[in-house]
Amino acid sequence: MRNRRCVRCEQDLRLATVADVEVDLCPGCGGLWLDHQELQRLAELPNESLAGLSQVLRKAEGEGNPYRQAAWAEHSESERLDVPCPACAGGKLTRALVGQIAVEVCSGCAGVFLDSGELEQAIGEVRDRKEKLATIAAMAKSVTTRGTIG
Numbered sequence: 001m002r003n004r005r006c007v008r009c010e011q012d013l014r015l016a017t018v019a020d021v022e023v024d025l026c027p028g029c030g031g032l033w034l035d036h037q038e039l040q041r042l043a044e045l046p047n048e049s050l051a052g053l054s055q056v057l058r059k060a061e062g063e064g065n066p067y068r069q070a071a072w073a074e075h076s077e078s079e080r081l082d083v084p085c086p087a088c089a090g091g092k093l094t095r096a097l098v099g100q101i102a103v104e105v106c107s108g109c110a111g112v113f114l115d116s117g118e119l120e121q122a123i124g125e126v127r128d129r130k131e132k133l134a135t136i137a138a139m140a141k142s143v144t145t146r147g148t149i150g
Helices: 038-043 047-059 069-073 077-081 119-146
Strands: 014-018 021-025 032-034 093-098 101-106 112-114
Touching (some): 021 047, 032 038
Antiparallel strands (some): 014 021, 021 032, 032 112
């Protein structure tokens, strides 16, 4: 049985399925725990598949929520990182950048915690990175086969 607790507000995370991806939602703060590679898998889904997940997360990020992202940002860096991983034994959260977004990543299992409101930004960053890599690969193939770019 999965018994995962939110790294922000310590409420029990709720399992939800988006297409074929299982994610862990926090009903208290609107946070989202994604196991290793789940962010990449969500980024491959069409926006329509993500609409329900986004709606559920928005319900939890109300103005009166003491754990919303703005309130959490007031905590010191060490307070935000001295948190055990909700998914694995022994892992600690560290900061990592996904494009312009600073997220918490487990040093043990590589799971990712997204604060309320960060899902769409993180998916956009992953999609942009994938498109850039595809463009570079196409340019390299063009140079190899035709000797020119384009």
